[in-house]
Amino acid sequence: MKISEILTEKLISITLHPKNKDEAINQMIELADNSGNFIEIEEVRRSVFEREKLVSTGVGKGFAIPHGKTDEIKDVTASFAVLENPIDFDSIDSKPVKFIFLLVGKESLLNAHIKLLSRISRIMNKDEFREKLSNAKSPGMVLKLFTEEEQNYLDI
Amino acid sequence: MLLEYILLIIAVLIILSIVISRYTYNLGTPTLLIFLAVGMIAGSEGLGNIYFDDYRLSQNVGVIALVIILFSGGLNTKWQSVKNQITNAIVLSTAGVFLTAIFAAAFMYFVLEFDLLTCLLIGSIISSTDAAAVFSILESQRIKIKGGLSPLLQVESGSNDPMAIFLTIGTIQIITSPDSGIGSILLLFVKQMSIGFGLGFASGLILVQFINRHKFIYDGFYPVFLLASTFLVFSLASTLGGSGYLAVYISGLILGKYEFIHKRSSLRFFDGLAWLSQICMFVVLGLLAFPSQLIPVIGTGLIVSAFLILIARPASVFLTMVFSKFNFKEKVFISWVGLRGSIPIILGTFPLVAGIENANMIFNMVFFIVITSVVIQGWSIPKVATYLGLAEKEVQQIKSPIEFEPLRKTDRVLEEFIIPFNSSIDGKKLVDLRLPENALIVLVCRDEEFLLPKGETILHSGDVLQVLTDKSLIKEIYEKLI
Numbered sequence: 001m002k003i004s005e006i007l008t009e010k011l012i013s014i015t016l017h018p019k020n021k022d023e024a025i026n027q028m029i030e031l032a033d034n035s036g037n038f039i040e041i042e043e044v045r046r047s048v049f050e051r052e053k054l055v056s057t058g059v060g061k062g063f064a065i066p067h068g069k070t071d072e073i074k075d076v077t078a079s080f081a082v083l084e085n086p087i088d089f090d091s092i093d094s095k096p097v098k099f100i101f102l103l104v105g106k107e108s109l110l111n112a113h114i115k116l117l118s119r120i121s122r123i124m125n126k127d128e129f130r131e132k133l134s135n136a137k138s139p140g141m142v143l144k145l146f147t148e149e150e151q152n153y154l155d156i
Numbered sequence: 157m158l159l160e161y162i163l164l165i166i167a168v169l170i171i172l173s174i175v176i177s178r179y180t181y182n183l184g185t186p187t188l189l190i191f192l193a194v195g196m197i198a199g200s201e202g203l204g205n206i207y208f209d210d211y212r213l214s215q216n217v218g219v220i221a222l223v224i225i226l227f228s229g230g231l232n233t234k235w236q237s238v239k240n241q242i243t244n245a246i247v248l249s250t251a252g253v254f255l256t257a258i259f260a261a262a263f264m265y266f267v268l269e270f271d272l273l274t275c276l277l278i279g280s281i282i283s284s285t286d287a288a289a290v291f292s293i294l295e296s297q298r299i300k301i302k303g304g305l306s307p308l309l310q311v312e313s314g315s316n317d318p319m320a321i322f323l324t325i326g327t328i329q330i331i332t333s334p335d336s337g338i339g340s341i342l343l344l345f346v347k348q349m350s351i352g353f354g355l356g357f358a359s360g361l362i363l364v365q366f367i368n369r370h371k372f373i374y375d376g377f378y379p380v381f382l383l384a385s386t387f388l389v390f391s392l393a394s395t396l397g398g399s400g401y402l403a404v405y406i407s408g409l410i411l412g413k414y415e416f417i418h419k420r421s422s423l424r425f426f427d428g429l430a431w432l433s434q435i436c437m438f439v440v441l442g443l444l445a446f447p448s449q450l451i452p453v454i455g456t457g458l459i460v461s462a463f464l465i466l467i468a469r470p471a472s473v474f475l476t477m478v479f480s481k482f483n484f485k486e487k488v489f490i491s492w493v494g495l496r497g498s499i500p501i502i503l504g505t506f507p508l509v510a511g512i513e514n515a516n517m518i519f520n521m522v523f524f525i526v527i528t529s530v531v532i533q534g535w536s537i538p539k540v541a542t543y544l545g546l547a548e549k550e551v552q553q554i555k556s557p558i559e560f561e562p563l564r565k566t567d568r569v570l571e572e573f574i575i576p577f578n579s580s581i582d583g584k585k586l587v588d589l590r591l592p593e594n595a596l597i598v599l600v601c602r603d604e605e606f607l608l609p610k611g612e613t614i615l616h617s618g619d620v621l622q623v624l625t626d627k628s629l630i631k632e633i634y635e636k637l638i
Contacts, residue, residue: 039240054630054631054634055631055634055635057574059574059576059577060576060577060578060579060617061577061578063577065574071234092576092579092638093576093577093578113572114572114599114601114620114622115601115603115604117572117574117601117620118574118601118602118603118618118619118620119603119604121574121575121577121617121618121620122602122603122618124618125577125617125618153603153604
């Protein structure tokens with residue numbers, strides 16, 4: 001399983017304009033719902049917000065990775081957004097967030113969930129990659145960037 | 157016979173079943189067919205030359221095995237995936253089974269011109285499905301069925317046996333005491349189902365509470381306690397005039413829904429027991445069959461089997477699923493997964509034990525019908541699923557290398573933590589984190605690799621840590637990672 005395999009163009013947006021953190025997360029979940037993978041979207045919402053309550057998933061450098069685990073989904077699901085206007089995400093380094101990656105994993109596929117989290121954060125930690133992403137003009141280009149970047153990695 | 161010899165035979169047969177099924181697995185051969193074959197080959201007309209015709213003993217083995225298989229099936233059912241399909245499953249496993257029995261009986265009555273009660277008896281015996289076989293086949297082919305079909309078929313197969321058992325017992329009652337009116341049969345039905353369901357439901361809830369409240373002295377006591385409880389529930393329900401089979405299945409379902417101490421090890425224990433039961437049951441049933449006696453029923457057996465597969469099952473599926481959301485292809489698939497299995501063969505021994513006329517012919521017919529169903533449908537299910545476009549490549553279920561089993565209801569959790577970018581601990585040793593006393597890092601994941609956490613392990617931004625800890629400490633740990 002690769003990031004570029006679970007993301008499709010309709011799960012990527014560069015046109016979201018959330019006003020605040022909660023709205024951003026809700027929009028990400030609705031975006032991810034395009035996959036048709038959610039059996040019970042409220043359960044997804046609950047798991048993601050519950051995790052967010054502990055400590056913000058804004059891990060720094062303008063990136064946030066809200067995530068949750070539930071078995072109310074058919075398969076591992078993700079969505080990704082580049083925000084035109086970065087928003088306050090209560091991030092650890094207090095910087096506004098421009099990139100949001102939502103990952104909803106399955107309770108029964110914990111192994112893959114952990115590996116995906118670590119791959120996403122590893123890739124998003126690269127300054128040049130974030131730079132390329134912010135210049136992307138369409139979801140298709142964003143997807144292409146992930147695909148290219150991931151060629152150097154093994155299949156999870 | 158000396159005990160050593162009996163044990164030797166049992167051991168050899170079980171080992172053979174397991175080893176042979178290992179090598180036929182890749183061919184997609186239904187495992188139950190292998191077990192049956194081992195029994196038949198070991199039998200008096202096979203290489204083993206073991207003469208065995210004790211119907212009563214076989215029925216007892218069958219009943220004990222069924223209790224374990226049904227309980228284990230309930231216990232392993234994932235409540236989450238099942239709850240949307242409950243209504244469909246109940247309709248299929250009651251009305252569906254009833255219609256299948258009636259259609260099959262009508263066909264035999266009008267076409268084969270058997271007498272009416274014999275037709276009803278055979279129809280009832282072969283009316284329930286066996287999806288334990290279905291799922292083992294699907295796994296061996298590494299494909300998965302889309303959408304809600306899997307949970308539906310799973311629950312249907314687990315819950316339709318009581319109906320078939322009831323129909324069989326009811327028909328036998330009409331045959332042995334012809335003066336019992338339709339009213340008493342209906343009463344029997346209501347009693348069987350309501351007591352079975354009620355007792356199963358109540359016992360499940362009580363057991364969860366009981367296990368969580370009483371701490372047993374040894375860990376090994378938990379599954380043993382459950383095993384004894386299963387038979388308690390079964391015999392209690394049967395004694396009170398309810399369906400013991402329905403009771404243990406429902407009891408298992410309820411236990412499967414809730415968390416209780418040592419649940420995971422109990423699941424494994426019952427998984428093993430269920431396999432042992434399957435093997436014993438089929439080997440014994442294989443031993444019990446005399447292949448030479450099957451030959452006379454081949455003609456009629458094939459005709460009834462064909463009718464059952466091509467008309468009776470599809471007709472009852474399409475009729476009962478009229479209001480469901482399933483489309484045509486999905487209904488065709490549900491129809492095709494009308495696999496007959498162990499239940500009909502065990503029910504086939506009931507007329508023998510009850511001393512009914514034609515009982516031998518009935519048993520052989522049923523045995524033959526089950527074999528054809530397993531061979532024809534069992535083998536072709538993966539192909540049919542692919543043909544109907546209902547198969548998807550199975551995602552292998554990889555569990556975390558670390559599993560966590562709560563010993564009692566605790567606030568302890570296994571939680572993932574991402575080390576933030578520009579974290580102050582980037583490049584530091586794990587030992588320097590100074591996590592709270594009650595927090596243990598069990599795994600460090602860096603991209604595709606799981607690292608074994610040691611004090612000397614250097615941590616980096618973007619690593620994911622899996623930490624075993626108290627819920628109350630989670631916030632504190634996050635703060636340490638900043």
